[in-house]
Amino acid sequence: MTRAETRIKEVVTFFENKDTFLGYRKLMDCAIDTQNLDIYNEVIALTDWKEKFPDREDELIKRSLQILDKISKIPIEDYHTKSPVISGSNIIKSYGTNRFRLGPISVNIHKGDVYGLVGENGNGKTTLLRILAKELKYNEGSLEFNFDKDFKSDYDLRSNLVYIPQRTKKWYGSLKDNLKFVLSNYGISPEENETRVLMMIARFGLWNYKHLKWNELSSGYKMRFELARTLLRQPELLLLDEPLANLDVLAQQVILEDLKSICNSINNPIALILSSQQLYEVEKVSDKVIYLKDGIYKEQEDENTVANTKNYLIVEIDCNCDRDKLKQIFTDLSLKKLVFNGGIFIAYFPIDIAFPLVLKTLGKHKIDVIYTRNITKSTRRFFVS
Numbered sequence: 307m308t309r310a311e312t313r314i315k316e317v318v319t320f321f322e323n324k325d326t327f328l329g330y331r332k333l334m335d336c337a338i339d340t341q342n343l344d345i346y347n348e349v350i351a352l353t354d355w356k357e358k359f360p361d362r363e364d365e366l367i368k369r370s371l372q373i374l375d376k377i378s379k380i381p382i383e384d385y386h387t388k389s390p391v392i393s394g395s396n397i398i399k400s401y402g403t404n405r406f407r408l409g410p411i412s413v414n415i416h417k418g419d420v421y422g423l424v425g426e427n428g429n430g431k432t433t434l435l436r437i438l439a440k441e442l443k444y445n446e447g448s449l450e451f452n453f454d455k456d457f458k459s460d461y462d463l464r465s466n467l468v469y470i471p472q473r474t475k476k477w478y479g480s481l482k483d484n485l486k487f488v489l490s491n492y493g494i495s496p497e498e499n500e501t502r503v504l505m506m507i508a509r510f511g512l513w514n515y516k517h518l519k520w521n522e523l524s525s526g527y528k529m530r531f532e533l534a535r536t537l538l539r540q541p542e543l544l545l546l547d548e549p550l551a552n553l554d555v556l557a558q559q560v561i562l563e564d565l566k567s568i569c570n571s572i573n574n575p576i577a578l579i580l581s582s583q584q585l586y587e588v589e590k591v592s593d594k595v596i597y598l599k600d601g602i603y604k605e606q607e608d609e610n611t612v613a614n615t616k617n618y619l620i621v622e623i624d625c626n627c628d629r630d631k632l633k634q635i636f637t638d639l640s641l642k643k644l645v646f647n648g649g650i651f652i653a654y655f656p657i658d659i660a661f662p663l664v665l666k667t668l669g670k671h672k673i674d675v676i677y678t679r680n681i682t683k684s685t686r687r688f689f690v691s
């Protein structure tokens with residue numbers, strides 16, 4: 307089975323399970339992979355219908371499956387990627403003597419992969435993103451870009467590589483007109499421009515917002531607009547600084563899933579690096595997490611510096627229980643350390659203790675657990691004071 311067939315099959319399963327919200331978004335990704343404007347127009351018409359008749363789920367599923375069937379007949383070539391789209395080697399950036407210093411940092415970023423960039427405030431996330439975006443000069447090291455589309459100048463580079471900062475600029479006119487403006491420089495017909503823009507509007511859930519102006523949109527929708535605007539340019543590398551900052555919890559998950567799916571395109575994959583404070587959400591979609599501490603990429607440090615967290619099963623526990631009680635119930639599990647961090651306990655056990663055993667112990671002693679998670683492999687373990 308080809309990747310395209312697998313993807314379509316997955317979408318059919320979503321619809322079969324009546325997971326229509328997810329299914330429809332994934333259907334749009336399959337449609338975008340075809341780059342076929344007739345398919346785009348069918349999806350656009352269905353989106354318009356869906357918004358008019360939000361309660362007619364069964365019919366929506368039926369019509370979606372019909373489009374999927376058409377999509378399945380369009381051959382889609384796999385993109386084969388081996389070399390990284392960007393390679394940074396021993397990059398160092400210093401803002402001056404005795405001031406913040408980033409690096410040395412070495413990274414290889416591949417198309418189709420999502421990289422989460424995490425770290426406490428002021429640890430160099432924005433600095434690294436701006437260096438990779440060629441917005442900021444570095445002092446030492448090297449940075450190589452290896453795009454499929456040639457670039458002769460930094461101006462050309464801007465269409466291969468897009469950086470969306472934390473605070474985006476105000477724009478004027480309607481959302482749709484602003485998107486159409488992006489494509490007006492690409493020498494395509496007005497009809498194609500309209501179709502591509504409407505497809506992107508549909509993809510980012512902006513259908514009912516397309517005629518609104520900047521000041522009529524919430525921050526979350528402004529971010530969706532920025533993503534739609536960016537993806538119209540079909541970049542190869544996308545750098546997002548805190549894209550989740552203004553989104554509600556559900557919207558954060560939706561946007562992350564969408565970004566992952568879009569970047570994983572079969573024939574047009576994108577390398578994505580996004581910085582965020584939403585650790586778990588980001589870890590869930592990231593192929594790799596880059597954790598910065600005082601400007602250093604933690605994974606690159608030698609083993610000794612991470613040894614203090616390396617040989618433990620580390621468990622985060624939020625419960626209505628005092629420290630002494632927890633210490634007592636975990637005695638049999640050879641509890642090594644119990645830290646109270648931000649209202650939540652972080653318990654360290656020997657690495658050979660299995661997490662289910664911790665759950666069993668909590669259950670056996672009827673501890674009123676609000677939430678628990680094994681963070682042994684999560685970068686969350688570094689965020690303990």
Ligand SMILES: Nc1ncnc2c1ncn2[C@@H]1O[C@H](COP(=O)(O)OP(=O)(O)OP(=O)(O)O)[C@@H](O)[C@H]1O
Pocket residue numbers: 401405406425426427428429430431432433434
């Ligand atoms: N132009 C500048 N001149 C001097 N110092 C700077 C400059 N820009 C950033 N810094 C310093 O560099 C350090 C890293 O900043 P950076 O914005 O990269 O961190 P960050 O991890 O993105 O932080 P946050 O999570 O708060 O956005 C900070 O100490 C900051 O004060």
